[in-house]
Amino acid sequence: MNPKKYLTLTRMGIMESLQFRMSTVIIFVGNLLYLIVVYFLWKAIYASSGQEVVNGMTFSDTLIYLVLATALFNFMEMYTVWQIGRAIQSGSIVLYLLKPMEIRRYIFMEYSGNFIVNFFATLFPTFIVVNIVTHGAVPLGLNLLYFVVSVVIAVMINYNIDFFVGTICLYTESIWGINIMKQVIVLLLSGATIPLAFFPESIRNIVNWLPFQSIYNTPLTLLLGKTADIKDVAVILGTQLFWFLATYAVSKLFWKISLPQITVNGG
Amino acid sequence: MKRKGLLFYARLYCKILAQDLKSKMSYRADFIISTIGMIFTNIAGFISFWILFRNFSTINGWGYYEMLFLYGFSLVSLTPAQCFFDNNWSLRQYVYTGDFIKYCFRPINLFFYYQSEVFDIKGLGQLAFGLAMIIFSWIKLGLGFTPLMLIKLVIFLITASLVMIALQTAAAATCFWIHNSFFVLDLAFRFKDYAKYPITIFSKVFRFVFTFIMPIAFIAYYPSLVILRPDEVELLSWLSPLFGIAFFYIAYRIWMYGAMKYSGTGS
Numbered sequence: 001m002n003p004k005k006y007l008t009l010t011r012m013g014i015m016e017s018l019q020f021r022m023s024t025v026i027i028f029v030g031n032l033l034y035l036i037v038v039y040f041l042w043k044a045i046y047a048s049s050g051q052e053v054v055n056g057m058t059f060s061d062t063l064i065y066l067v068l069a070t071a072l073f074n075f076m077e078m079y080t081v082w083q084i085g086r087a088i089q090s091g092s093i094v095l096y097l098l099k100p101m102e103i104r105r106y107i108f109m110e111y112s113g114n115f116i117v118n119f120f121a122t123l124f125p126t127f128i129v130v131n132i133v134t135h136g137a138v139p140l141g142l143n144l145l146y147f148v149v150s151v152v153i154a155v156m157i158n159y160n161i162d163f164f165v166g167t168i169c170l171y172t173e174s175i176w177g178i179n180i181m182k183q184v185i186v187l188l189l190s191g192a193t194i195p196l197a198f199f200p201e202s203i204r205n206i207v208n209w210l211p212f213q214s215i216y217n218t219p220l221t222l223l224l225g226k227t228a229d230i231k232d233v234a235v236i237l238g239t240q241l242f243w244f245l246a247t248y249a250v251s252k253l254f255w256k257i258s259l260p261q262i263t264v265n266g267g
Numbered sequence: 268m269k270r271k272g273l274l275f276y277a278r279l280y281c282k283i284l285a286q287d288l289k290s291k292m293s294y295r296a297d298f299i300i301s302t303i304g305m306i307f308t309n310i311a312g313f314i315s316f317w318i319l320f321r322n323f324s325t326i327n328g329w330g331y332y333e334m335l336f337l338y339g340f341s342l343v344s345l346t347p348a349q350c351f352f353d354n355n356w357s358l359r360q361y362v363y364t365g366d367f368i369k370y371c372f373r374p375i376n377l378f379f380y381y382q383s384e385v386f387d388i389k390g391l392g393q394l395a396f397g398l399a400m401i402i403f404s405w406i407k408l409g410l411g412f413t414p415l416m417l418i419k420l421v422i423f424l425i426t427a428s429l430v431m432i433a434l435q436t437a438a439a440a441t442c443f444w445i446h447n448s449f450f451v452l453d454l455a456f457r458f459k460d461y462a463k464y465p466i467t468i469f470s471k472v473f474r475f476v477f478t479f480i481m482p483i484a485f486i487a488y489y490p491s492l493v494i495l496r497p498d499e500v501e502l503l504s505w506l507s508p509l510f511g512i513a514f515f516y517i518a519y520r521i522w523m524y525g526a527m528k529y530s531g532t533g534s
Contacts (some may be wrong), residue, residue, distance in 0.1 A: 177300035
């Protein structure tokens, strides 16, 4: 394995994403508006409930959770389903298959530069701002380390799911429909729109057995420092790792089975 | 050039619509999957709403059924933008590739011709959801029923729908000036999710912003007050039809201005 070829792709990704500064500004404005809405909505909710702590979460916990969930969403969203779907429709998938690197790895490395840019452009500043606004509600300790490890695994689980869903596009002519379904399911069941702590007991029990909660809920709970015990942390990260391996295996297998299905009409 | 009448355009629209439906039917799988995706989105939106209200019975003095009414109202008033103006999403590509020039050579209104080319049937699912919510919460709230109320509801729904159409049209028109305008359109599209919240939850500054600068409060809040709380209707509620028309007209002029300046790509 030659790391140099991967780093070249990473560098390309960084340069490419720096090209589109305008879109970064617009995404930033969009997120800011979303955060304003979320802030006022939950402030009103907590004010009308008359309680400080609801389901084990205070107002600042909920705010940090939702704000960082949004930041994480923008950090992780790779548009892989669109990329694979379009490549299949246009036939340019052939160009990926001809590369001396596995397609799954190539697309990931091609995007990896964006992770670096996004980290410094959105995730890190958001974290700082949130911590200032909530007067340091996020404990700064080992939990940061757990968070980083957890986010790395979450990114890869998310990618596996995306790749799996992108493969479905081989069979259907639809990208929009498939992608929206994926997005809706992932965002709801991962606790990105509403923290899982607010879910009714019965639904939460089901959701806990699905891979989606590993994407947003796990890193964010670890960050908020609700689990101090090292043994609990190990179990949580272990579960996440399990889901990474499971989604990896399934999506790899599915791609392998599906590959012979590709038909490209001329060039 | 002779001005063409309304009847002429109505007949023309039906003809173009028939062609569009025929071409959609040839991609049946895509159509079915997209429709399911749309239904998914609505179900997930409702589930989030339901989970929220399981934890909190009122938000800022707004009860469950009142919020449900606002939600339903916003879904219905967003439907026309989804159904009739979906081609806005493709404008960017037409302009970029130069294909947009074909629309400029027709002896009919450019804006009309462009928008008439696509009718998005899957928006009808959203309409059904919204209507069901309005009717259900109407009954639960015991608002009573008079023909006058129905007329008011229809008028306010139609004019409220102009606001989202205006936002989307203006956002799409940015592609005449900037590249990568997808993010602007996506930003405007995300506004629709905030329309269902009562504007009273925001602070004064943002109440102003969401009323006059990014007028999402006119999508559901102001117009539905007329039905929902007839005793405390604000002046802005009565004026909301005028605002809807004004916003639409401004967006239309921006769009046309961009289109008239368009010089093609030379191919």
